[in-house]
Amino acid sequence: METLLEKIKKVNEILKDDELFKEIHIAKGENEKLIAEMNNGYKTNEEKLKYLEKITGKSINKSVTVSLPFQTDFGKHISFGKNIFVNKEAIFVDLGGITIEDDVLIGPKVSLLTVNHILEPSKRRGLATGEIIIKKNAWIGAGSTVLAGVTIGENSVVAANSTVTKNVPNNVIVAGTPAKIIKKL
Template sequence: MDYSLRTRIANQPIYRDSELFKEIHLVKGNNERLVMEMNTGYHDAAEVRAYLKCITDQEIDEPVTVSLPFYTDYAKHITFGKEIFINNNVLFVDLGGITIDDHVLIGPRASLITVNHLENPADRRGLFVKPVHIKQNAWIGAGATILPGVTVGENAIVAANATVTKDVPANMIVAGTPAKVIRQIKAEKEF
């Protein structure tokens, strides 16, 4: 993971005409070929992990399963835990950093977004980033959207099609747009 870039972009606007913006788009452009290759044709689980290793510049554990197609724009700021499952058509907009802890499940068409555009119309093409963290054993439902700066707590469930705008407490189920807590999870046994 490119920690030096993550440090340079944290908590500051990134303007379209800056050298930093150009550097980000150079890395993004170089990764697009690998992402496209990975998403074209059939690849077994080992081949997908090999592509993800090249795309993210990190080792991917064997129990990690990513169903294709998988989309990412930057890719260097994703951290995968162990024994996670990511269903097909998931989108990671990861410039701000996406951390997926162990045993996480992510449903089809979910989107994890770490980038926002600037509000000022004159600077709208610029960016501001905040990390997303999905904690251990959380489940992100199909079509859910996790927005910049959100942490989804341990064992939490984000219902299908929810839009998560603020942190989700551990052991809670959230649903709706914007997502709200609907109930606590009552565990039958410890994980």
């Protein structure tokens, strides 16, 4: 049976009356309670990871640390590697898929956005998606936004408050809006 993510990756647009759109909202609704519970009160990292395993439907390595509050609109399409740190107030809009490889650092108030609305006015309530991949040992600085379809290269750094609209190669620092290479590492 085809997963929801596989179905989403096969289409360019998900229109508001599409059956796929309804399926997305059912799954989204199922996770909202878990996300609210996870963010309510103090939790040990072990407790947070148990919630995240329920939210994502995947096993998460004990070396992953996620600070609360943590928000995701969907949750099922997030994959965590090992030795990852996600700081407070991160927002993962993950319908299009978010893959975070090993040793990644994600600063506070970072937004990973795999969904966008369609530009054409008659389709504006529909969705377009694109997977975000954050490669090994990358660092996403505080307040940065990474948009749909972007890959952040291995060892690369996104400077604080940057907006990443295009793929970032390995071993560079990018900064600004839109983010541009400012230094090679």
